[in-house]
Amino acid sequence: MAQVPVVDKDTCIGCGACAGVCPKVFQMGADGKSEVANPTGASESEIQAAIDGCPVGAISWKKV
16 A cells, blocks of 8 residues: 655644755645645655654655
């Protein structure tokens, strides 16, 4: 089963760490919070690094 990253907008503080680590997947939205621009834009390990680097734990995996 595949999985994709998701951002919890209620938890996100808009620090941009995920976009800095994995810019092909994450970008900052008009609301100043992170969003998934391309869920398959990087390897799982690169996305996991962004998940691990989120200071508030706003990013997780969702099975699809």
